[in-house]
Amino acid sequence: MRRAAFASLLVVATAACADADASAFAGDPYGEPLTLTEVTPISTILDAPEEFLGERVLVEGQVVAVCEERGCWVDIASDRQYEKIQIKVDDGVITFPLSMRGRQALVEGTVEKLELTHEQALAAAEERAREHGETFDPSTVTGPETIYRIRGIGALVRDAAATQ
């Protein structure tokens, strides 16, 4: 029973919400008010990102990382295990606090693609490592990278008590 409860906690964190209705989601607002009500599962976007390029989507999931320096991006866990997608917001337009980590969020934005050269991918990885206070290992970046992410315009984030 307890194992099942534990498993459900993990599943909630990465809950599949196939085209769920988000109108019942309540939380602290960030940025512009949300306009979409139909949630697109992150796994669906990551399965065929090119089909979603430039499209406005609403995604739901657990916030698993936040930009520590400027609060200008968050990572949202996918409904599929070991997956996540980054939500990038314009610097200064929305600032996400570090206290958002672990909470459930509903985020609206446009799917975009970043094509990084090897040098840009190295620089980005180095920046990420620095932000996380980790030692940068250049051998982890082997070549050019294509990143699909969401350019966020607004979000609702549940408080800690509601997330638990």
Next chain:
Amino acid sequence: MPPQRSSDDRPRAGVRWRGWNRVLHRTLGYLCAGLTIVYAVSGLAVNHIADWNPNYIIRTDTVTLAPGSAERATSPDFAAEVLSAFDLGGPVVGMYRPEPGRLDVFLDGGAIEVDLVAGEAVYESVRDRPVLRAFNALHLNEPKGVWTLAADLFAVALLLLALTGLFMVKGRKGVGGRGGWYVAAGVVLPLVYLLLLR
């Protein structure tokens, strides 16, 4: 009968506008002092964002867990075991498995990253820098809404302070003399730097 003021006694136009200039500069100076300090302190703080975090005090602490953490990771007691290794009471806000060998445990005041393979856990505690975080929020206009208007008014006030400041002193030390050279240096130096950057 009140004494008639002759045309020679009247303050000259130049004297009048200098008086108003002084009043405007002084009043804006007092009004803007507080927010100027807020913006200046925050400016210093965020200017060095590459070297430190101006909003949070982040500390990390590492512990080695008892052997077999990878096997116990799916146990309901595992999060409690990890928390107790750091003498933390919780509550747990959420958990996430970014990869098979890792578990992230999110708490109200931080997060614990557990390397299930190495049996090592790193607790990152996060505490706000209360004053600086508030200063930065105002400086970077995080509240938006009404604060956008307040920040615009402050910017206009700073412009007026700069312009009225140019004419606070007359003569050789004023903008027509030595002061003018200082003003020119203040404009030319950043321009030269920009040219060198190109």
